Amino acid sequence: MRNVIFGGIGVLWGGGILLYTLIGGARSGGAFGAGQVVGLVFGLVLFGVGLFYLINGIRSMSAGDEDTKPRRRKRGRRDH
DSSP, X not given: OHHHHHHHHHHHHXXXXXXXXXXXXXXXXXXXXXXXXXXXXXXXXXXXXXXXXXXXXXXXXXXXXSOSSOOOOXXXXXXX
């Protein structure tokens, strides 16, 4: 379930970055243009990785691979 949530967030944020860049248009000019290119690459990577985790998370949920029991944190030994 965690992969589905984080994958969805990645797809939304990456898609938002890509959409903003494509609608706003690229302005060239020194460091500002270079920053826009890096932002576009970051949006592409974020969208791609988010989509990967979203698809794999949904696939594992439908296959029943996830544990149905709640996880418990292991407690360390207490030395007094």
